[in-house]
């Protein structure tokens with residue numbers, strides 16, 4: 001397991017939702033407007049934050065596949081989404097159905113290890129592949145293979161909150177640069193997909209999708225935290241010090257002093273990027289097929305995708 005705690009994901013959710021680029025989210029929603037239902041595949045879903053951020057921007061009838069390898073987080077996602085909903089319409093083993101803000105939302109929870117690739121997840125109907133705060137964990141090779149799989153299916157892709165390397169605290173501390181160096185080194189360690197792309201992930205996704213003929217848009221989505229988010233700042237200071245400590249680049253004493261100061265920081269900026277990649281109008285695939293064809297469901301989609309030629313390998 002990657003070891004993300006539900007408490008940490010709950011703490012960061014308001015900051016994530018505030019930071020996400022609204023313009024890109026609106027464009028992602030527009031790209032799948034009119035799908036009834038719209039089928040969304042959310043990779044590395046954690047406790048369901050991405051669904052809670054996106055649902056109100058999508059159509060009235062939604063089907064989400066929430067995918068994570070951590071069964072505890074999937075169970076927590078079900079509980080959190082039940083709490084978040086206006087009403088629970090059905091709570092079956094295979095599917096949870098909710099209503100929220102006039103939408104009907106069906107959700108499947110899928111325990112799946114992503115490091116082997118996402119191909120098996122595209123057997124079910126999918127209109128939009130999405131993820132939040134996931135891709136900096138993945139390796140460059142995995143990202144390359146991921147882009148090829150999604151592009152071969154001709155599917156739109158939208159991701160939010162990929163760490164981009166910016167890590168600025170106020171007021172400054174003498175060990176900021178050393179801690180940042182160690183933290184970034186830790187970001188590139190193996191997070192279950194091979195050595196991680198860390199802050200390069202968005203550039204790799206963008207290059208890959210462009211090489212596959214997609215129109216790619218990027219927006220910054222930094223956290224700008226102040227004393228109002230004291231608990232998140234303190235937790236970030238703890239997590240950064242722990243990660244930096246694992247690299248062995250700084251002594252425990254230096255890290256303890258940095259951490260104590262940083263828990264009381266006035267503000268900090270943590271850089272993230274959002275990315276939307278849309279297949280061109282003429283590109284093949286279930287998604288790019290005509291609307292009537294799409295309404296035939298999974299089999300039509302699968303047939304549509306099989307007509308796709310594999311895109312060229314991304315150069316990145």
Ligand SMILES: C[S@@+](CC[C@H](N)C(=O)[O-])C[C@H]1O[C@@H](n2cnc3c(N)ncnc32)[C@H](O)[C@@H]1O
Nearest residue numbers: 002044045046049068069070113114115132133
């Ligand atoms: C930083 S959390 C983001 C969670 C959620 N998307 C959000 O925005 O709150 C990364 C998530 O990816 C999941 N994850 C990491 N590596 C994975 C893997 N190899 N296979 C499946 N899920 C993975 C973790 O369990 C965790 O839920």
